[in-house]
Amino acid sequence: MRQFFIFCFGLYVWLLGSGCGKPQSVDVWPPLRPLGADTAIRTKESPLFSPPKGTLTLPQVLALSMQHGPDLPVVVWAVRVGEAKIKQASQRPNPELETKLQTLGEIETTVQLKCPIELGRKRLRRQTVAQLSARLSGWEYEGQRLDTLTETRLAFIDVLQAQALVAVNQGLVQLAEQIFSTVRTQVELGVKAGIEQALVQIELVNSRLTLKQSQQSLALARQALAATWGQATPTFDRVEGRLEAVSPVPPIEQLLEQMMPPELARWPTEIELRKAIVEIEKSNRRPDITVGGGFKHLSPFSGENSLMAVVSLSVPLPVLNQNRGAILVAESNLQKSQAERAKAETRLGAKLAQAHHRLVSAHETIHQLKDEIMPLAQSAFEVTVAGQRLSKIVWLELTNAQHTLFKVKRSYTGALAEYHRAVAHIERLIGQPLNDLVPGR
DSSP: OHHHHHHHHHHHHHHHHHHTSOOOOOOOOOOOOSTTGGGOOOOSSOOOOOOOOSEEEHHHHHHHHHHHOSSHHHHHHHHHHHHHHHHHHTOOOOOEEEEEEEESSEEEEEEEEEEEEOOTTHHHHHHHHHHHHHHHHHHHHHHHHHHHHHHHHHHHHHHHHHHHHHHHHHHHHHHHHHHHHHHHHHHHTTSSOHHHHHHHHHHHHHHHHHHHHHHHHHHHHHHHHHHTTTOSSOOOOEEEOOTTOOOOOOOHHHHHHHOOOHHHHTHHHHHHHHHHHHHHHHHTTSOOEEEEEEEEEEEESSSOOEEEEEEEEEOOOTTSOOSHHHHHHHHHHHHHHHHHHHHHHHHHHHHHHHHHHHHHHHHHHHHHIIIIIHHHHHHHHHHHHHHHHTTOSOHHHHHHHHHHHHHHHHHHHHHHHHHHHHHHHHHHHHSSOGGGGSTTO
8 A cells, every 4th residue: 555655646746747847949930031130139128219319321220120119029929928838838737636525324535646648649749739839920020020121111211202302392492592583683673574573483482382391291201210110209310321222123033033021931830830730639539538546545433444545547438529520620721721822922922023013113214314304304404594594585484494304303203212112122022132132232
């Protein structure tokens, strides 16, 4: 009897110790895409925030968004949750201590230690599911990281474009003021009619209104950029970047070869997870058993007490439920994942092709405006100014030439911004800088 109690106590200690053991260490963080890898943050706490001042560059803006943006901490905690679930999945079921007391003619006391035993490698497969689920959370982090980079770059481009448009419109206002001052002087001298002054004044008011609207757009763009690092009111002065930096466009075939965003890279893990779920549902067909051991003490109202060993075995009978429905659901989800992966590849390929088309279109527009249209508009404006000085051209024609020149400048700025937006969307899909694919750069 003594050996029996020692055996039960040893079994209890073994189960308790094994249940508290550490799970196998698994790296749930996927490899970083090259794009913005130097600014990646995987910690749960962000560094102390200091409001940015002065002029900001793109690397500084990206670092602010990665360190203090509101989106990344959410997915970082999701990964930590997955790591905690891995630890929990490694735990074995707790043993049960059962006590029974019966008083019918004699006092009968039964004490048993019951230990559930999982069959079918359920614990190992449960750990596998937890590890793969946490790995998927890691891919979600990588996707959100690239989204944060892209959204910040787009907001940065918006501010650059707005600053450039304000500068263009300021030049337009200055020129309109000069023309209005000259015409007003000539009207006062009786050289020009009053109607010409009114027409020129209308252009001046319109140019000032356009400038005011562009300044309002700049204020909104600055607020949107500051929001990417969680700041409601911008404290920086301006941003600095090379809006006119344009590179050759790689062919779409080369981009498709490089396309591997997290939305695609996650699918091998997703398919492995659904396979693991199929296996764990198959394991659930095998019922777990419960083994118990203890003693029974008999204390009759008259006579001697007696003590005997008790051993129990509980085995559920899988007669009515063999888990076939759950297995069928898991296998259907596995087949579904194959179709979802093909759908994702098609959708992202089309998205990349559209971004490439916009990039090519913006690239061609930039060169046409810069090499053909803008020189013609500038030349026409200079000829009109020279003709007006010789009194061969009326002020209205000069105003029209001025309007055409600055419209071309705005279009050029817009084409440059559209080019860089397309680059940002393409780099999000290929996960690396586009310049790395351009020979000689």
